[in-house]
Amino acid sequence: EAQVTQNPRYLITVTGKKLTVTCSQNMNHEYMSWYRQDPGLGLRQIYYSMNVEVTDKGDVPEGYKVSRKEKRNFPLILESPSPNQTSLYFCASTGTGIYEQYFGPGTRLTVT
Amino acid sequence: QQQVKQSPQSLIVQKGGISIINCAYENTAFDYFPWYQQFPGKGPALLIAIRPDVSEKKEGRFTISFNKSAKQFSLHIMDSQPGDSATYFCAASGGSNYKLTFGKGTLLTVNP
Numbered sequence: 184e185a186q187v188t189q190n191p192r193y194l195i196t197v198t199g200k201k202l203t204v205t206c207s208q209n210m211n212h213e214y215m216s217w218y219r220q221d222p223g224l225g226l227r228q229i230y231y232s233m234n235v236e237v238t239d240k241g242d243v244p245e246g247y248k249v250s251r252k253e254k255r256n257f258p259l260i261l262e263s264p265s266p267n268q269t270s271l272y273f274c275a276s277t278g279t280g281i282y283e284q285y286f287g288p289g290t291r292l293t294v295t
Numbered sequence: 296q297q298q299v300k301q302s303p304q305s306l307i308v309q310k311g312g313i314s315i316i317n318c319a320y321e322n323t324a325f326d327y328f329p330w331y332q333q334f335p336g337k338g339p340a341l342l343i344a345i346r347p348d349v350s351e352k353k354e355g356r357f358t359i360s361f362n363k364s365a366k367q368f369s370l371h372i373m374d375s376q377p378g379d380s381a382t383y384f385c386a387a388s389g390g391s392n393y394k395l396t397f398g399k400g401t402l403l404t405v406n407p
Contacts, residue, residue: 187338214393225301225384225399226339231392241394273338277393282327284395286338 185210187287189274195293196264204259204290206274214277215257216284219243219270226273232257264294298322299387301398308405314372316401318385321366325387329395330359330370333382342383343370375405 187208196202208215216231218241228241232251246268248260257276261268274287300319308314320328329344345352345359345368352359358371372379382402386395 216394218395218397223304223399225397226395227397228394231394233392239392275338275395282388282393283329283341283344284393286331286340288338289336 185285187274187276187285189272189287189290191290192288193291195295197295198265199263202261202264202292204261204272204274204292206257206259206287207255208257208274208276208285209255210276210278210285211254212276212278212281212285213254214279215251216241216275217247217249217257217259218273218275220273220289221270229259229272261292264292266294268292269294298396299385299398301385301401303401304399305402306404308375308403310375310377310405310407312375312405314370314375314379314403314405316370316383316385316403317367318369318387318398319365319367320387320396322387322389322396323366325389325396327388328359328361328368329386329388330357331384331386331397333384333400339384372403375403377405377407379403380405 217229218226230249232238272290275284277284331339332342333339356373361368385398
């Protein structure tokens with residue numbers, strides 16, 4: 184089954200404790216991205232990757248890092264989480280020329 | 296700067312009625328306009344999409360109307376059903392990085 188998976192699905196952590204949210208896709212897609220969803224704000228892009236080793240900032244990159252060492256994986260790293268990063272995070276992927284983006288199930292992060 | 300404006304924020308419709316959600320965009324470089332449907336606890340899923348070379352696209356009960364000169368597009372859900380109750384996001388994309396710029400979302404409730 185073609186899908187985007189994220190782990191963990193739920194995470195509660197404390198301010199300053201480094202965490203990683205993993206994202207993996209099995210569709211051989213070149214393009215992957217991370218979005219955060221906040222009430223009343225919709226989805227906003229954090230980072231994206233056009234292909235392996237190629238990443239760039241989206242609209243709200245502050246406080247986040249990403250890496251793309253393999254085509255199928257695109258982890259999101261919060262080196263020093265803060266309460267304003269409490270949000271619902273989605274990973275998405277698409278292939279060249281496809282345009283439809285496939286979203287993962289989401290990771291709900293709470294930073295206290 | 297909000298590049299895609301979506302209205303209304305919430306919408307209540309009776310079963311069998313027509314649901315209409317509107318979006319307006321600013322960036323004339325956008326050339327792909329999808330609508331995503333999101334159920335609670337799930338990631339957004341592509342519902343229907345349109346390119347600016349056509350004024351209307353219909354898939355089953357769902358229709359996108361597109362007005363390029365007004366920079367507006369809308370989603371019409373005919374014969375709305377309780378199972379259509381979800382949050383709907385319009386989005387726009389253009390250029391080579393596949394980035395989706397989302398509206399803030401519309402919570403649709405279809406009463407039985």
